[in-house]
Amino acid sequence: MVESQPDTELLQQLRELLGETGLRIQPDDVIPDVVLRPQTTEQVSAILRLCSAAGQAVVPLGGKTGLANGHIQTRGEFGLSLERMSAIEEIDASNRTMTVQAGCILQVAVEAATEQDLLLPLDFGARGSATLGGIAATNAGGNRVIRYGMAREVILGLEVVLADGTVISSLNKMLKNNTGYDIKQWFIGAEGTLGVITRLVLRLRPNPRSENTALLAVDSFDALTGLLRWLDARTAGTLSGFEVMWPEFYEYITREGSLHKPPLPHGSAFYVLVETLGSEPESDAERFETVLGQAMEEGLIADAVLAHSQSERNALWEIRDDVLEFFKLGPIIPFDVSVTLDRMEDFVADIRAGMDAVQDAICIVFGHLGDCNLHLILGAKDHGNFDHDALSTLLYETVQRHEGSVSAEHGIGITKREQLCRSRSEAELQLMMAMKKMLDPKNILNPNKIFAAETLAAG
């Protein structure tokens, strides 16, 4: 990006629009320079109208928890933070919907739904900071996608401001609504490059009345996929978690001296955290146990431990969630990819074979198997053996060879821009760029995210 002085006339107009507290300007030598903090959709609209006229780039900001640098401001770009638009405007218990402003933090929304005995079924590690606007913009996934779907499936309506300031209000509350093109779908997952999301209508579900959790040891990949199918068929509609840990993950996190005691002995091929969310506490627990027992008889499970209390459940989840522990091992790169189940075993074997060439290699694999979604952590314990580009190339070339997705749930942002062509054809990319140019002809909305400005200009 060309570094440039902010347009003083534009800044003056924005100051008049937003007031002193609506504008945060950092000292010259720090990035970000300018962050705009509107309080209303009308202000967002006015901001974009002014910035559009001035050709001023704008980076929409939510909780800044994205893992693909989709929220990074380059010098000269204005941040557009939704932090002062964080209200829960309505919880409609009769229609089981929630209307929120885009800056509302996920955990706040989840807790408000819980108070009404309703469930907002989005959940992932960044719940305490991620905003619902950012979640919609990145089509976030997380822990319960297998049961409730990605953010896309939870969003019934959106209000979006286009690059030229036009407000598109599609705050639909109905589950069925086939009136022309479903515009909201265009903006979900577009990472703020097509419009700024200002308001959302979310679908709420009944709050589960039972929670059943187990940690299972499994002997082979075939048994693992067999188990997934078995459980999905026998826990009709209630399977909400099938989180697989390859042994390197489980054994390191529960190693001697760590915070976590191993609930199952080391030495198995796979460890799976399984969860169902049901409606009848007593009979659900019994049924869960019966189904796992049958799977054991079928040879799908080698060993199992069931949680019998909330603290036991938490202890199991804490093992799965203690991912940050791996960041202490040495320099690493976390990856987020999808591969179909029939290719997953070969995919992981190919990655491992590639990592054999790395001295002191770190190679950790885990993920939401029911969604085809693997997270991999690759690195080296010693800085001298860490080659960022080589690891990245190994990973993404292997994804491409197995026809996987270079981004399962984290998005493209800046980080994966150069990898996008591994999962999408030239025709698809040209079509996406045509959409971007139609909706944002001056490329002011989150420029250089998903597509580099030069690529767009040349496309």
Added chain:
Amino acid sequence: MVESQPDTELLQQLRELLGETGLRIQPDDVIPDVVLRPQTTEQVSAILRLCSAAGQAVVPLGGKTGLANGHIQTRGEFGLSLERMSAIEEIDASNRTMTVQAGCILQVAVEAATEQDLLLPLDFGARGSATLGGIAATNAGGNRVIRYGMAREVILGLEVVLADGTVISSLNKMLKNNTGYDIKQWFIGAEGTLGVITRLVLRLRPNPRSENTALLAVDSFDALTGLLRWLDARTAGTLSGFEVMWPEFYEYITREGSLHKPPLPHGSAFYVLVETLGSEPESDAERFETVLGQAMEEGLIADAVLAHSQSERNALWEIRDDVLEFFKLGPIIPFDVSVTLDRMEDFVADIRAGMDAVQDAICIVFGHLGDCNLHLILGAKDHGNFDHDALSTLLYETVQRHEGSVSAEHGIGITKREQLCRSRSEAELQLMMAMKKMLDPKNILNPNKIFAAETLAAG
């Protein structure tokens, strides 16, 4: 539309491309004139390239079961039938996906999935004729949306041919794939106006192992919505049907002398057909009965009859499905709308009040309450009292006043084109038209559907 002679040079090129059997030309005085019958995506691409160059309008044809005239060919428009592209290309049991050509008939696909003990969860009356391409193009809904979602939620990947012949292949099989814009969403529900769908990847589910069905009588609308919430919370993830019949529906279909015996006596305010699809035949039946018993104790259900065999289940569904019976009453119009639950009772009361002015009025209300989706059949027993425009105006004005949707699941087509503005804002319509113009600048793809050509030209 201007009537015109087909371009003989274009016809010659198409005949060379498709062969004699690939082209069906009807006698001059019959509509449709020309139907193109490609066998491959490459042929669809070549057809659109030729038609695009010649400015020739093309109407994509599936099973022609749509209820909004989205498939109607006007003289001079070429039909593009996918009837010779009907193969099931793959059932991938390990990933639980099915890849089909767009002309594949729903029932054929459902039966093929069942043979693998898998469920393709799309189901509605036209299952024997509707094609999966048409289902995707109209984002069809139907009977089990409450559990499995609309067609949009079942479609993992699409192959689409654009107006200029470009083939967009997005045959994704993975549940999570956030690699740039989710292009397939643009075409789902676009009624063939943005591209021609040629291939689909569908998500399959485990085949349910138990089916529990009951017919319930309910005393008030409050009890009805309370019952929906109650059942949804207590049948965790398995509720697959909540089909409500207002008394005029139930009492007419089960009247003396009709084919259907009334399983419950006449005289209740509402009748509800409830279904769960579970995994444990014995304990599911017991649980279903317990939950209904509790709802009765809570005063949510006034009377109930449970189906104890497949034939009893069928008998209950046949009452709900015997909608064609109302077409014999006299001239009628079937409507398909959505209204949020908190406004639904008033909405129906307003329609009924409006129908009081009609002599010999027919006013039948039923629908998928869990999806906010009502079907209404309005008419008059005597032709002399039937005023199509007055009934249509009454219905749609009332939908608009209650902020509902003029099309829940049937789409806009030609039939509801003039009503679209009642459910969508001017800004939304302008944005949709911009999309149409970008993807189909010559307006050759299903012209005059959703938007009249004049509206597009003026917009």
